[in-house]
Amino acid sequence: MENGVARRGWNFKSYGALADAAQLTIRGTLNTIMCNLDGGDTRPTIPLGHGDPSVFPCFRTTPIAEDAVISALRSAEYNCYAPTAGILPARRAIAEYLSRDLPYELSSDDVFLTVGCTQSIEIAVSVLARPGANILLPNPGYRFYEARAACSGVEVRHFNLIPERNWEVDLDGIKSLADENTVAMVLVNPGNPCGNVFTYQHLAKVAETAKKLGILIISDEVYGHLTFGCNPFVPMGVFGSIAPVLTLGSISKRWLVPGWRCGWLVTNDPNGILKETKIVDDIKNCLNVSSDPATFVQGAIPQILKTTREDFFNKTIDILRQTAAICFDKIKEIDGITCPCKPVGSMFVMVKMDVSRLADISDDVDFCCKLAKEESVVILPGSAVGCKNWLRITFAIGPSSLEDGLERLKSFCQRHVKK
Numbered sequence: 001m002e003n004g005v006a007r008r009g010w011n012f013k014s015y016g017a018l019a020d021a022a023q024l025t026i027r028g029t030l031n032t033i034m035c036n037l038d039g040g041d042t043r044p045t046i047p048l049g050h051g052d053p054s055v056f057p058c059f060r061t062t063p064i065a066e067d068a069v070i071s072a073l074r075s076a077e078y079n080c081y082a083p084t085a086g087i088l089p090a091r092r093a094i095a096e097y098l099s100r101d102l103p104y105e106l107s108s109d110d111v112f113l114t115v116g117c118t119q120s121i122e123i124a125v126s127v128l129a130r131p132g133a134n135i136l137l138p139n140p141g142y143r144f145y146e147a148r149a150a151c152s153g154v155e156v157r158h159f160n161l162i163p164e165r166n167w168e169v170d171l172d173g174i175k176s177l178a179d180e181n182t183v184a185m186v187l188v189n190p191g192n193p194c195g196n197v198f199t200y201q202h203l204a205k206v207a208e209t210a211k212k213l214g215i216l217i218i219s220d221e222v223y224g225h226l227t228f229g230c231n232p233f234v235p236m237g238v239f240g241s242i243a244p245v246l247t248l249g250s251i252s253k254r255w256l257v258p259g260w261r262c263g264w265l266v267t268n269d270p271n272g273i274l275k276e277t278k279i280v281d282d283i284k285n286c287l288n289v290s291s292d293p294a295t296f297v298q299g300a301i302p303q304i305l306k307t308t309r310e311d312f313f314n315k316t317i318d319i320l321r322q323t324a325a326i327c328f329d330k331i332k333e334i335d336g337i338t339c340p341c342k343p344v345g346s347m348f349v350m351v352k353m354d355v356s357r358l359a360d361i362s363d364d365v366d367f368c369c370k371l372a373k374e375e376s377v378v379i380l381p382g383s384a385v386g387c388k389n390w391l392r393i394t395f396a397i398g399p400s401s402l403e404d405g406l407e408r409l410k411s412f413c414q415r416h417v418k419k
């Protein structure tokens with residue numbers, strides 16, 4: 001061996017499998033799109049791709065949350081490791097917070113703290129994995145589920161959300177996809193990427209369907225309460241006595257602090273089915289071989305959940321209602337793209353490309369690459385959420401940047417639409 005080089009070469013190298021899983025994620029796709037940005041453009045880049053409004057001053061979190069973290073940190077009570085499932089006061093506070101919208105009381109034992117909703121997804125998919133298992137995922141959908149299923153070797157089957165019915169679940173599709181190896185279905189409500197909010201009646205039908213099929217419902221409610229249309233937010237846990245529900249959430253979206261990395265995985269299961277099937281034990285096992293949110297952020301959770309004032313939530317909702325309307329109205333003016341449903345929740349809207357009207361654009365990825373290059377506007381191609389030749393636009397950015405971005409999108413389409 002000379003100069004530190006092993007004689008027969010190094011024994012380790014990339015196996016390539018992770019690249020496939022990463023390509024599925026929104027982050028992976030956006031990185032590809034952003035490679036096209038033109039460094040010579042002096043205009044600011046408008047980020048309509050991923051949903052992180054926290055960088056805009058109008059979406060700053062409440063001082064109550066900031067103070068809660070500061071006092072937790074300064075108390076020196078949270079410099080320790082936390083218990084596997086999270087510190088008890090935080091679990092209790094989350095149980096109380098979620099029970100407000102339920103017909104029964106959750107206990108702190110139902111709540112597990114996670115590193116954002118992202119880790120809740122990892123845990124939920126991992127505990128359900130077994131040879132031959134399959135999981136039903138929505139299309140369009142939040143592809144992190146697909147990526148995690150790939151990591152755990154769980155087969156994915158897609159059911160459709162139907163744009164003509166405000167993105168409701170195709171329940172007949174679910175029945176025809178499921179078999180005895182189907183372990184769960186995933187719902188994201190309020191919806192990412194569709195900006196829809198399911199009605200009480202529809203959720204009840206979903207629960208009945210899950211019961212018939214003998215499957216668990218994983219309900220991703222990371223956008224819980226971020227609704228600004230006619231449909232109020234109804235948590236899936238309301239139907240937990242029909243079929244067991246794992247509710248996933250975090251403070252990332254409602255409190256506008258995705259960087260704080262604190263979320264939860266909650267069993268909504270008044271009949272104790274998840275205990276009986278030992279899924280609860282596996283959640284604990286899984287957390288035991290994993291990491292947990294910073295203890296001082298856990299320490300801040302009770303104060304954040306109990307003392308945040310309605311006027312903070314209302315302000316966020318008011319801005320989102322306004323920016324959703326700006327987005328929907330502006331897209332109506334643009335030739336070459338259409339928006340089938342006005343967004344009524346979350347931070348996103350799905351927009352359909354009319355490829356036959358566009359002159360020199362082959363598909364959604366091509367559209368987004370050229371848009372980034374020519375207009376310094378970043379949009380997510382629909383294929384990253386399972387819908388080729390659609391686009392996902394976030395409206396959770398400052399209103400003036402949004403108007404600027406949409407104006408540039410309009411000029412782009414004007415240049416590329418067939419004359």
Ligand SMILES: *Cc1c(COP(=O)(O)O)cnc(C)c1O
Nearest residue numbers: 116117118142192222250252258
């Ligand atoms: C943002 C998001 C997550 C991840 O939430 P974090 O708390 O930031 O980890 C999970 N699911 C959906 C649908 C999301 O949009």
